[in-house]
Amino acid sequence: MSVRDTHDILERLSNLFRIEMRTFGLKFGLQPVQIEALTYLTQCNRYSDTPQAVGEYLGLTKGTVSQTLKVLEQKGFLRKQQDKQDKRVVHLAPTVKGRKLIQQSFPAKGLEAALKLTSSVKVRELEEVLRSTLRGMQYHNKRKTFAACQTCRFNEPQVKGAVCGLTQEPLSVQEIQLICREHQYPQ
Amino acid sequence: MSVRDTHDILERLSNLFRIEMRTFGLKFGLQPVQIEALTYLTQCNRYSDTPQAVGEYLGLTKGTVSQTLKVLEQKGFLRKQQDKQDKRVVHLAPTVKGRKLIQQSFPAKGLEAALKLTSSVKVRELEEVLRSTLRGMQYHNKRKTFAACQTCRFNEPQVKGAVCGLTQEPLSVQEIQLICREHQYPQ
DNA sequence: TTCATAAAGTATCGAGTCAATACCATATAT
DNA sequence: ATATATGGTATTGACTCGATACTTTATGAA
Incomplete structure (x- = not known):
C-alpha cells in the first residue's frame, strides 16, 4: 500500500465524479463546469458569491467564468445583482430552479451505500483524513x-x-x- | 456529519485534482483529458489498451477519444499498433516520453504529507472505504x-x-x- | 460461399470551454 | 485631481465533446 495507490483511487474517484456530472448535466443542457459553479454558489456566504470568487474556487480565469455565469443566468439558474456599496461587484444568487437542480445532483451515487456499511466512527476518521488531504493540497499549491x-x-x-x-x-x-x-x- | 458532508469533501478534492491536472498539463501543452488517457494507458493490461477501452474508462464517445489519441500520438506520447488477430483493433502503447510524463504528474500534492501524519492502519481503512465507494458508484451507474x-x-x-x-x-x-x-x- | 450485420476506428461539424487580451466602470491612493 | 488598481465583460483562437456519417474488418446466417 503506497501513496501512489491511494492517489490512484482518488484520481479514479475524481474521474467518476466528472463522468456522472457530465451525464447528469446533459439532461439539462449544462456542462460539468456550470454545475460546479452553481453548486459552489449554493454553498458560499455573502462575501463569496461573486464571479471573482467562483473563478478562484474553480481555478479558472475571470473571463472564462464570466461566460459560464452568463449561460447560467440566461437559462434561469441564477440572478445577478449589483453590490450596493461597491458598484463594480456583482452578487450571484441561485434561483429556486437552480437550487432544486443542485439538490438533485448527487454524483456520488453509491457513496451512501458504502458509508452505511461503515461504522460512524470510521466515517468520521475518513472525513478527517480527506479534509487533511484537502488542506494539504491547498497549502501545497498555494490555493485559498x-x-x-x-x-x-x-x-x-x-x-x-x-x-x-x-x-x-x-x-x-x-x-x-x-x-x-x-x-x-x-x- | 452527513453523507452530504463526505460527498462535498470528495467533490472538492475532485475539483482540485482537475485544477492541478490542468496547470500541470499546460506546461506540456496537454489538456486534462489527455493526461487522464495517458495515465490510464500506463496502468492497463494488454486487453485494455485500445481506443474503445479508453472511451469506456473516461466515459467519452469513441469519436472524441479518437481525437484525443491523435494528439497524443502526434506529440510523441504514444504509439499505435494494429492488432495481429483482429485488424480492426489498435493497441496503444505509451512511449518512454509518455511514461516519464505520467511519472512526473502527481496531482495530489499534499497527499503524501497528509498520509504521513496518519497511522498506516487508518490509511488502509481509508483506502478500503474509498475502494468500496468507487465500487458503489460504478455499480450504481452500471459502469465497468x-x-x-x-x-x-x-x-x-x-x-x-x-x-x-x-x-x-x-x-x-x-x-x-x-x-x-x-x-x-x-x- | 455469399451477403447482411456488427464492431473498431476515423473524419467532420457545430456548440461549448478556456486562456489571453483588450476593454469599461468604479474604487482607492497619492 | 489624477494615476493606478480592481471587478467584470467582450472577443478571439485553440481545443473538447457529442452526433453523425463513413471505412475497414469480423462474424453469423442462408
Whole structure:
C-alpha cells in the first residue's frame, strides 16, 4: 500500500465524479463546469458569491467564468445583482430552479451505500483524513482554503453569536456553515 | 456529519485534482483529458489498451477519444499498433516520453504529507472505504469496474501462475496488477 | 460461399470551454 | 485631481465533446 495507490483511487474517484456530472448535466443542457459553479454558489456566504470568487474556487480565469455565469443566468439558474456599496461587484444568487437542480445532483451515487456499511466512527476518521488531504493540497499549491466560517481564524465567537474579525460583522448560525473565500485556518 | 458532508469533501478534492491536472498539463501543452488517457494507458493490461477501452474508462464517445489519441500520438506520447488477430483493433502503447510524463504528474500534492501524519492502519481503512465507494458508484451507474486482474472473478490461480478465465491465457505476476476492461468482481 | 450485420476506428461539424487580451466602470491612493 | 488598481465583460483562437456519417474488418446466417 503506497501513496501512489491511494492517489490512484482518488484520481479514479475524481474521474467518476466528472463522468456522472457530465451525464447528469446533459439532461439539462449544462456542462460539468456550470454545475460546479452553481453548486459552489449554493454553498458560499455573502462575501463569496461573486464571479471573482467562483473563478478562484474553480481555478479558472475571470473571463472564462464570466461566460459560464452568463449561460447560467440566461437559462434561469441564477440572478445577478449589483453590490450596493461597491458598484463594480456583482452578487450571484441561485434561483429556486437552480437550487432544486443542485439538490438533485448527487454524483456520488453509491457513496451512501458504502458509508452505511461503515461504522460512524470510521466515517468520521475518513472525513478527517480527506479534509487533511484537502488542506494539504491547498497549502501545497498555494490555493485559498475555501472552507466554512466555523473553522476560520477570523471567526470570533462572542456572547451573542459569532463575528467575522475581517468585516466586524455578526454571523448567523446558518452563515458560519457556509464557504468563505477569505477563510484561513488558525495559526 | 452527513453523507452530504463526505460527498462535498470528495467533490472538492475532485475539483482540485482537475485544477492541478490542468496547470500541470499546460506546461506540456496537454489538456486534462489527455493526461487522464495517458495515465490510464500506463496502468492497463494488454486487453485494455485500445481506443474503445479508453472511451469506456473516461466515459467519452469513441469519436472524441479518437481525437484525443491523435494528439497524443502526434506529440510523441504514444504509439499505435494494429492488432495481429483482429485488424480492426489498435493497441496503444505509451512511449518512454509518455511514461516519464505520467511519472512526473502527481496531482495530489499534499497527499503524501497528509498520509504521513496518519497511522498506516487508518490509511488502509481509508483506502478500503474509498475502494468500496468507487465500487458503489460504478455499480450504481452500471459502469465497468476497471480494476486489476488480482481481484477479478475470471482470474484463476493455478499451480504455475494465474490464468484468465475469459481468454484462457496465462497472466504474469506483473500483469495481474494491471487494470482490465473485462474486470468483474466475484459473485 | 455469399451477403447482411456488427464492431473498431476515423473524419467532420457545430456548440461549448478556456486562456489571453483588450476593454469599461468604479474604487482607492497619492 | 489624477494615476493606478480592481471587478467584470467582450472577443478571439485553440481545443473538447457529442452526433453523425463513413471505412475497414469480423462474424453469423442462408
